[in-house]
Amino acid sequence: MDQPPPHEECTNCGLIMVNSGFCRRCVTLPQCPVCKRRLPSNAFDAVPGNCQACDRKNRKKLQKTRHAIDNIVAEVNLPTDDTDTTYERFITRNALDILEVMDEHIKMKK
Ligand SMILES: [Zn+2]
Ligand SMILES: [Zn+2]
Secondary structure: OOOOOOOEEOOOOOOEEOOOOOOHHHHOOOEOOOOOOEOOHHHEOOOOOOEHHHHHHHHHHHHHHHHHHHHHHHHHOOOOOOOOOOHHHHHHHHHHHHHHHHHHHHHHHO
16 A cells, blocks of 8 residues: 555656656657667767667777788688678688688697
8 A cells, every 4th residue: 555656767767757667758769789888979970879878888899800801801711802801701702711711720739
């Protein structure tokens, strides 16, 4: 009987509101697909896209990958073409070549 009146909190900012989900302020904000936070648009480089915090994490990962790929590319000279708009595409397209090269390297070390 002593229960407080039913209310929901915005899952983003904790503001108490009537409908479930996000409050009216947060529902208009762009959502980062990675961390699921709703953030003001100045927290994004591009909308839709990851927030800057997630972007920075991504870039760090990419830099590491890039270094490894550069070593392989330097030896094999993987061809790039216009469809290589992202690293993922480049890797998918060249995955077999890269795997072969890695295989040879592993065999050579034995
Ligand atoms: Zn909110
Ligand atoms: Zn994020």
